[in-house]
Amino acid sequence: MKMFASALVIAGGLLSVSAVPVRAEIEIVPVTSPGGITAWLYEDHSIPILSIEANFRGGTALDPEGMEGAVTLMTGLLEEGTGDMDATAFAQATESVAARFGYDAHLDSVSISAEVLTEFRDESLDLLRRAMVEPSFDQSAFDRVRAQIVSMRRSDQTDPDSIAREAFYVMAFDDHAYARPKEGTLESLAALDVETIRQAHRDALVKDRLKVSVVGDITEEELGPLLDDLFGDLPQSGPERPDMAEVKLDGEMRVIDLNIPQSVVVFGHEGIFRDDPDFIPAFVLDQILGGGGFGSRLTEEVREKRGLTYGIYSYLAPSDFAGLYIGSFSSANGVVGEAVDIVKQEWAKMAEEGVTEQELEDANRYLTGAYPLRFDSNASIAGQLLGLQIADLGLDYVNQRNAMVEAVTVEDIKRVAARVLQPEELSWVIVGRPEGLNATN
Numbered sequence: 001m002k003m004f005a006s007a008l009v010i011a012g013g014l015l016s017v018s019a020v021p022v023r024a025e026i027e028i029v030p031v032t033s034p035g036g037i038t039a040w041l042y043e044d045h046s047i048p049i050l051s052i053e054a055n056f057r058g059g060t061a062l063d064p065e066g067m068e069g070a071v072t073l074m075t076g077l078l079e080e081g082t083g084d085m086d087a088t089a090f091a092q093a094t095e096s097v098a099a100r101f102g103y104d105a106h107l108d109s110v111s112i113s114a115e116v117l118t119e120f121r122d123e124s125l126d127l128l129r130r131a132m133v134e135p136s137f138d139q140s141a142f143d144r145v146r147a148q149i150v151s152m153r154r155s156d157q158t159d160p161d162s163i164a165r166e167a168f169y170v171m172a173f174d175d176h177a178y179a180r181p182k183e184g185t186l187e188s189l190a191a192l193d194v195e196t197i198r199q200a201h202r203d204a205l206v207k208d209r210l211k212v213s214v215v216g217d218i219t220e221e222e223l224g225p226l227l228d229d230l231f232g233d234l235p236q237s238g239p240e241r242p243d244m245a246e247v248k249l250d251g252e253m254r255v256i257d258l259n260i261p262q263s264v265v266v267f268g269h270e271g272i273f274r275d276d277p278d279f280i281p282a283f284v285l286d287q288i289l290g291g292g293g294f295g296s297r298l299t300e301e302v303r304e305k306r307g308l309t310y311g312i313y314s315y316l317a318p319s320d321f322a323g324l325y326i327g328s329f330s331s332a333n334g335v336v337g338e339a340v341d342i343v344k345q346e347w348a349k350m351a352e353e354g355v356t357e358q359e360l361e362d363a364n365r366y367l368t369g370a371y372p373l374r375f376d377s378n379a380s381i382a383g384q385l386l387g388l389q390i391a392d393l394g395l396d397y398v399n400q401r402n403a404m405v406e407a408v409t410v411e412d413i414k415r416v417a418a419r420v421l422q423p424e425e426l427s428w429v430i431v432g433r434p435e436g437l438n439a440t441n
Helices: 070-076 087-096 118-133 139-156 160-173 186-191 194-204 220-231 279-291 297-304 333-353 357-375 378-390 397-406 410-420
Strands: 005-010 013-018 029-032 038-043 049-057 100-105 109-117 210-216 253-257 262-270 312-318 323-332 427-432
Touching: 029 220, 038 220, 038 378, 049 118, 049 378, 070 100, 070 139, 070 194, 087 118, 100 118, 109 118, 109 378, 118 220, 139 160, 139 186, 139 194, 160 253, 160 262, 160 323, 160 427, 210 220, 210 378, 262 333, 279 297, 279 312, 279 333, 279 357, 279 397, 279 410, 297 312, 297 323, 297 333, 323 333, 333 410, 333 427, 357 378, 357 397, 357 410, 378 397
Parallel strands: 038 210, 253 427
Antiparallel strands: 005 013, 029 038, 049 109, 049 210, 100 109, 262 323, 262 427, 312 323
16 A cells, blocks of 8 residues: 655654555565564655554453552553653653654553654654653652542543443443453542552563554564564563453343433443454444444434434444444433334344345445545554454455455345344443333333
């Protein structure tokens, strides 16, 4: 895939602009370092920028029970100082080389990203290495960042979207690690200390759970040693990850009372994994049912025809140890019951009848046309390549993906709809004071 791009250095970081690829093929090369670390590389020497995406499988699901929030807090502290540099000095050093780093904790992983200029590549990546391998975890930084997370969690306790989302995951996963909030609770955050964070760092950032993608101005020969320099000093392995999760959704409807004019609704049931052979047909199905915004059935029936919501959506949510199919919307309390009934009807109708040829044609046109937009910069390409590795989709998936979508037939979707959609298992969490509903709690 040929990329044409330009870059500007700006105060505090780096801005890159790339054009949409002019041809369909993209050549991805696996590169293994002398120390055994493998990355997927896409070379692009048209601009002097290097983008790196690293992902350590494990994530917040590694938090011990009662210590929820440890991995999230640890990740937030990675840029808060290393060695003799405190948070301010580290930020100033990063800005001086126009580098941009990102750190995030997810349910199944910790992700770290970098965009650096070729001119300052060595200095920039040395800073990133020190942040990953030698974070100081200073007590003052620990206290400050923990206080920020505590403030956020206090706010979440009155936010209907957060309440609904967390309650749905508790309903779905019961006592599995997936049911525990990744940012922690007020009680678990209070129980954390610096040594707990050091242990979370040793457990979460390990080489045998590392996936890396690299895009930009570097060669295969240069990349191998760079991988060892960047990641080589991390621990080799970490603790066991959770067992597979049983999805415990059986048609329940829970209402959580909150005095607000609009109720927030989260609904769903068990889904499928990303490596399921039916995932692509299910993905196209969801585009038609609820994932396609204004082109979807749920938007047409709930918003456009009846004006019961400003927006409604659904999506497949595969994780490493479970798959969900989730949707959400908000409606005025007086019409929530009607909106819920419409969603149930459309879910059952799709499960029984599938889709029309016109709906499939429209969905395919959108999905294949939008796909190249995911590759409009080096950073976005790196993110896409990383996702392919995590899902174990193979080096040539980028070049085959649109053909897979175009190969889906009406018969495929009818078969997959009957398998994946479970109208009787569709479960609900509703936060507010909804009318016209029979809650099971």
